[in-house]
Amino acid sequence: MTDLDAFRADTRAWLDANCPTEMRQPVRSEADYCWGGRNWTFQSDAQKHWLGVMAARGWTVPDWPRDYGGGGLTPEQAIILKEELARIGARSPLVSFGISMLGPALLKFGTEEQKRHYLPQIARGEIRWCQGYSEPGAGSDLAGLQTKAEDKGDHWLVNGQKVWTSYADKADWIFCLTRTSAESKQGGISFLLFDMETPGVSTKPILLISGNSPFCETFFDDVKVPKDQVVGEVNRGWDVAKYLLGHEREMISGMGLGGGGSLGEKLRLNVIPTDPLLRADIAAFDVDALAFQAMSERFVAMWKAGEAHPASPSMMKYAGTELNKRRNELTMARGGSDAIQFEQEHGGHSAHDWLRSKGNSIEGGTSEIQLNIIAKHILRLPGA
Amino acid sequence: MLLTDDQKMLQETAANFLAEEGSIAKQLRHWRDTHCEDGFGHALWKQFGELGLTGIAIPESHDGLGLGATEAALVLEEIGRNLTPSPFLTTAVVATKAIEGTAHAERWYPSILSGEAALALAVDESSRHAPEQMALEAKRQGNGFVVNGHKQFVVQAASADMIVTAARTSGSPGDSNGVTLFAVPRDVAKVENVNLTDSSKAAYVHFENVELDADAVIGEVDGGWAPLSRALNAGRVGAAAELVGVAAGSSAMTFDYLRTRKQFGKLIGEFQALQHRAAHLYGEIEIARAAVIKTAQMLDSGDERADLWVSVAKAKAADVASLAAREGVQMHGGIGMTDEHDIGLYLKREAVLGELFGEIYYHRNRVAALSGY
Secondary structure, eight states: OHHHHHHHHHHHHHHHHHSOOOGHHHHHHSSOOOOOOOOOSSSSHHHHHHHHHHHHTTSSSSOOOOOOOGOOOOOOHHHHHHHHHHHHOOOSSOOIIIIIIIIIHHHOOOOOOHHHHHHHHHHHHHHHEEEEEBBBTTTTSGGGGEEEEEESSSSSEEEEEEEEEETTGGEEEEEEEEEEEEEOOOOOOOOEETTTTTTTTEEEEEOOOOOOOOEEEEEEEEEEEEOOOSSSSBBHHHHHHHHHHHHHHHHHHHHGGGTOOOOHTTTTTTTTTOHHHHHHHHHHHHHHHHHHHHHHHHHHHHHHOOOOOHHHHHHHHHHHHHHHHHHHHHHHHHHHTTOOOOOOGGGGOHHHHHHHTTTTTTTTTTTTHHHHHHHIISSOOOOO | OOOOOHHHHHHHHHHHHHHHHHHHIIIIHHHHHOOSSSSSHHHHHHHHHTTTGTTTTSOGGTSSSSOHHHHHHHHHHHHHTTOOOIIIIIIIIIIHHHHHHHHHHHHHHHHHHOOOOEEEEEOOOSSSOOOOOOOOOOEETEEEEEEEEEEEETTTTTGSSEEEEEEEEESOTOOOOOEEEEEEGGSSSSSEEEEOOOEEEEEEEEEEEEEEOOGEESSSBBOOHHHHHHHHHHHHHHHHHHHOOOOHHHHHHHHHHHHHEEEEEEEEEOOOHHHHHHHHHHHHHHHHHHHHHHOOOOOOOTTTTTHHHHHHHHHHHHHHOOOOHHHHHHHHHHGGGSSSHHHHHOOOOHHHHHHTOHHHHHHHHHHHHHHHO
């Protein structure tokens, strides 16, 4: 038995003993996720237990170093853990922008002190983070942002407005792009971290076409931020921002997987008679979705080995989100008049999910922005 | 999902060899324009042999490289990129798999290794790939069999020394039981050679009371479905890999054109309408390649889901190669419609490989069926 086989056997046994049955049920909607944070109310004892045991092993962030609350696993071990979790249908113990976005940026750009302070809190799900990027005047043209951070000697004074801040109303802290110099567009941005309870911070949820409000407008009115809460160099925050966007795009691309498996199987086409033309469209979709699953596995392996093009998360994000929109269109088509019901309790999340999915190819950079990035940085087309 | 150092070395060897010796000018156009009956050059096939590539799937115990579907896919992607005509897929991949572990392997492996022999696989009996519907009849007669019926789209049959022929020894069309593989010497059947769109050759093979000895049977009588499936799976993922190469070669040519062709005083690659289509195509090719590599690795590890993935890879690669070839011709404009320019050759090759061992609809349907719907 190789070391990896032994690791798999140990992992399997440990998961069998420690993953509660309730945490092996499929996630029904976003409401089933565990987000953690100062004000988090666990939906069940099982959810609390699952986060607790996984965090104690460092397995909420399996491949982060142990010193920062991670599991210290090698890439091969991390893949095995992922496979074993998938095998029993285990839910993610913690869904968090700290894990998927801020953490990787801190690991690359943070000081040792920042890493030791912020990363373990993220790993244990103690602090829930939100992302202050887009502004009313800076969407696709993100570097045009105007939220100002003035150097006041012993602190930064932040004034301005963000928009599309996911779950800002539920978050404890924000990682926030601010303008610290007007001299250069991309060269005058700094990456600040601050507490959402700081005086002068306020949020206002935005009602979406899906009927939910996952995003907010976020306002900063003379918010004082300690000087050491900058990640990377002052005026070099765009480097941090872009690196983080790569991770955000990789995370968003994951929705292309749709939880894995065949859509035709999930929609029970074998049980309920189906229009042959719809079956054909779903089969065509399943080919694309499974091929994307292979791409996703290959991308992760290549990214970790340093073999992926730095702009490849843009390709993943574009492909994954367009696929998820198609998945939702087909789910609606399959559901017929049941699917257009707007009553969550009648078992139909279809319409809500379908409407929400339209944002996938907008948030984190639109599909068109991703295609621009591929054309410029990967294909090196002229004038792109 | 990463390639090993050995695999990367093989990939580099194949890339250099095929770019140099297997180029469109040296091979495809040369044999096409000289009306070669084989559609490929035997000298090049011998060079494959000198590099050991003819024995890619032959076990080391028989002096081959003993490599898997993954390594074959790496070579086939380079073949696709250069549109190199050769018996690599039919002989070194498909037929080699079909006769693996039988007395016929002992008979044929040495001449495959040396690049002297070419073999073919006869499966299809109509214009649609449907192996389970096979009807070619092989009736017992004395010690042997007598065969009646026909096969078609038998790639390179007219150039083959032996044709691996799938026939029905019992049961009826629709059964997978009752299929037997036979080693049929080319000259005992009537072979009618046909030019395909891409200047490769395939044949109708007619059997009229063709008598075969018992030792023509490959493996077990009535037990041919398993080796046939093994050969078809190798062929399908192989064709998918070649299609990824076709897509990559065609798109590289197209992206170069976008960087050099001027209209309205600008390079046409400056137009966002073309940039977005090019960027979309790039991503699709990456995805198809990932599907092929994953599938090949599953075949090599004996994964039980490999049948499903073979169809995913073939359907996806055919779809993407078609997109790449169509976009290639369109983005080249008028020059793309000329015979003089190479871009149109990719369109032709993609069409033929797309049909081989089941086209897009066959494999989408198979994905649905194997997923239980």
